[in-house]
Amino acid sequence: MDSESALDDSYFDHCPWDFGPRASPAQRDAQAAHQKRLTDSGASIGAHCFVSPAAGVFTDTLRLGENSYIAGHAYVTGEVITGADCTVNPYATVRGRIALGDGVRIGAHSSLLGFNHGFGPDRPVHRQPLTSRGITVGDDVWIGSNVVVLDGVTIGDHCVVGAGAVVTKDLPPWSVAAGNPARRLRDRRETGPARRGTAQGGDGLGDAVARFADRARSQAAGLLARAWDTDAGRYRDRPGAPLTVRAHCDAVEIADLLLGTPPPQLSAAEHAERLRALQDPAEGMVPELADDGGPGLLPARAADGWIDDGAAEYHVLSVGYALELLGSRFAHPVRPVERMTAGQLVARLEALPWRTRAWTAGAWVDCWATGAHHNLGLGAAAGEPGALEALFGWLSTRVDPWTGMWGGASSPAEGRLQLVNGHYRLTRGSFAQFGLRLPYPERVVDTVLDHGGDPRWFAAGRQNACNVLDVAHPLWLAGRQSCHRSAEARAWAAEQLAYALEQWRDGTGFGFGPPGEGGSGPGREPGLQGTEMWLAIVWLLSDLVGVADRLGYRPRGVHRPEAARSPAPGPPAHPVPVDNTL
Template sequence: MDSESALDDSYFDHCPWDFDGRASAAQRDAQAAHQKLLTDGGASIGPRCFVSPAAGVFTDTLRLGENSYVAGHAYVTGRVTTGSDCTVNPYATVRGRIVLGDGVRIGAHSSLLGFNHGFAPGRPVHRQPLTSRGITVGDDVWIGSNVVVLDGVTIGDHCVVGAGAVVTKDLPPWSVAAGNPARRLRDRRESGPARRDSGPLRGTAEAGGALGDAVARFADLARAQAGDLLARAWDAGAGRYRDRPGAPPTVRAHCDAVEIADLLLGTPPPQLSAAEHVERLRALQDPAEGMVPELAEDGSPGVLPARAADGWIDDGAAEYHVLSVGYALDLLGSRFAHPVRTVERMTAGQLVARLDALPWRTRAWSAGAWVDCWATGAHHNLGLGAGAGEPGTLEALFGWLGTRVDPWTGMWGRAASPAGGRLQLVNGYYRLTRGSFAQFGLPLPYAERVVDTVLGHGGDPRWFAAGRQNACNVLDVAHPLWLVGRQSGHRAAEARVWAGEQLAYALGEWRDGSGFGFGPPGEDGTGPGREPGLQGTEMWLAIVWLLADLVGVADRLGYRPRGVHRPEAARSPVPGPTARPASALQAPVDNTL
């Protein structure tokens, strides 16, 4: 017994919460010496912390926030970082790559295992490689006794995990969870059980709370004002739609008007009859090439440029019109008058050569946009009974994509530069997957790596701080998170938080009678800017749905995108060798992009 204290040293090993108030001077000196050994080894320990000498602490990295403790007989290894007021109680195990927020309580005998062994046949387990995706725990979390949390799990803020649970999947914020495997029983803020709606992020209090109410009010307002914003964009003199007053009539503006009216009114835009809309849009298609040029300055049909050597028409506006006109006609109950000839006549060899030549390293968005156009043209051609290229060409597209995806990011291409961050990479991923994997109903390769990359990009304040968002950038994060969320619950709680923040911002950007502005121009100056118009309105309406569905309140909107931004596949999976599970699309890999 220490002469200066009525409490034996072993008392604090098991009751470390009493150390700050009841330890003797000698015991404090001994603890300071023990912490110095740890900090000399590279650890960082905040003020008023306690680390029991009886704990096995053998970390590569240790960062303890203030007022935190590690009790006796705990076993702590790997790279461990905690916020303030965190506790690792007696006999708990914390191993691997672990990040704890503020106020996390880890009960006695619990294990957070931020690594895993391989166990493939043909090699003894002790010779298998180790993997580590890490465990992330948010703020104000109580993990009860004898809980096991497995590698790759994220536990959101304010969760409570009941004793004996085995947590194998992410838990959204405010979850009360228990069981083996752990399941979400209810929201911590509710007294009753959670609702069992569909989707990986359902059953939250917000579904019936303030955000859900805000979404419903927004949808009612948008429907009430839809007629005014369509009339605002109608140029009666030219008999065509423009993005906004003062802008020239464009093909996309007409298509955006059709999409907006379908979402909010359930009818074609009232300025023309359905038959007149169909007639005008079908007449814009060049019958020889199957593409739709931009309107001339006087509003008359434009002219396409000459073909490239492989027969393609390199024209950005015409390429996007394959999407916008084709889907507008679909919403009107019609389709293109002619196949997209530039797709129909392409051979597999020509397709692969063009894919190889696209600017994946410098302009991944442009490369992804080309894939989106070609694959959408193939989709429309199949609807007409025409060819998706010569035989084997569509299969060649998915074969090329399956062997060129980067397993570290789940993306195609590379980040263009440090100044641009992941902007081109993620935006290109959206365009590529929208037209290919999503449109044809195929699983995405490396879904969890996609989530990591997209969430990393979504936290870049250059593009996503309040007031800096534009429709393109938010859409290009929201859609991948939604799409791969159908395959994996990886970091679902973080995705939900991001979506909730962006949704709250978006709802506040609606302008009465004129809709949404696109937002600040992109890094290359593209986009119509902040002034409200049809393009911004059409895109943000779809974005709001995606964000609301990630959060779990999309049912309050009363609409679901059906055109370019439809969430469901437009076509059954490609027959033959491409109709395989995601794992079959992950090897071999060519990382030369």
């Protein structure tokens, strides 16, 4: 036996880093055959990889970047995506929804558990449903031996996690962390103890967002009082603006974010009762207020039973979530959703203006899916049998695999504005709200970053809350599944975050910003809508940068980052489009 073939196969199971330079031709052939069996089952394996035949690899999705390996006795299941130069060392466990960047080292006996069991008292644990928020690990990360990383955690770029740590919360980039539960000890770029701000943002953004949050909290009660009309017993977006349903909902969201309580003008029960009373009992939708501040009227039903009213459609989101924040729910199901059949739903989807007004089309999907969510919470129907499945089936087969979007191409006048903004509204209500994975997340990032560089919408002074939100959320959501272009996403977020923090106006909050295409939006004057939206945007941008923990708040309403309910019937992880003629 010559020196090249002197090493037993079991040696490479435990020392896979030696396979490239030291394996015999026969061992290389055997490895190629093993990898072919995996790729024939749907795996994607890059060049110069090694997967030990002694590892338990039983994945639904496996994508290994080049120069990566899975060592012997590792246990790998679920949906696992890695960048280049990633290593899963002997006896490590990688399960659930896992996305690794480039250069990630997972030490022996460590566990990345991207799923969880329920443990309610109503049934044995082994019969509880499984949930999966997924684990995302950035580039250049060393996870030491015997580390446990729990579901829902994001570990930022350049982190080092000490042996035996139990990671239960996100770690910002450059963290050196250890302990049970793991805590951040210092910034890897520093030789001494971490400096606040520099350690969390690299450029002081950590300190900046902390100062901003303290400032906003100290002024929150005054902002709400400014918008309260004592005589009408309702809220205006700002003094002099009309009384609106949304203003009341924005007040509830702002108070929840900054005060952790209902707006102080009324008790939680009183707020909930006033909002519940606005719902039309026959249709279950909330029309805009009449000029005198009383309940408004809804238009007649369309032929398929839908109520075509833009304000009432958005109130399915804003009122429904405000009531949830107040510990309440709608008094009645959203009837147009409840009575819609799968056939009617598909016909409505086909008729939406995807090519010319993708935002309008996406907003309708957001409304219908959110109505389904609220109806399920009441124990009512999410449409007639098969309607919810029809929604996700239709969306899964109409997504464009080249852009990750729904709708037409960009236009000279708007660029990708309609396409990206429509994607946000559609995915907010459907995939994000129901806890389903985005189709083609890498293409989403490509499209959204391309749009995010359009100076017509994102040059300093031209941003408005809608346009920035509609880029920040897709980047955040896609980033939970993939580390694709993560450094560029962080750079964009850092630039927009620095700008956003400067827009706060003491005593009045945030303005929405310059009106969008067609003059939409409340404009530059600070008010409740701008404040509510920018507070959520600041959280999303801060989380993309890795400093969200410094804010001390997390959106829980319309702009909540987490799913609102467990996954519904939906698409496969990588759907195959059959009709892209939208």
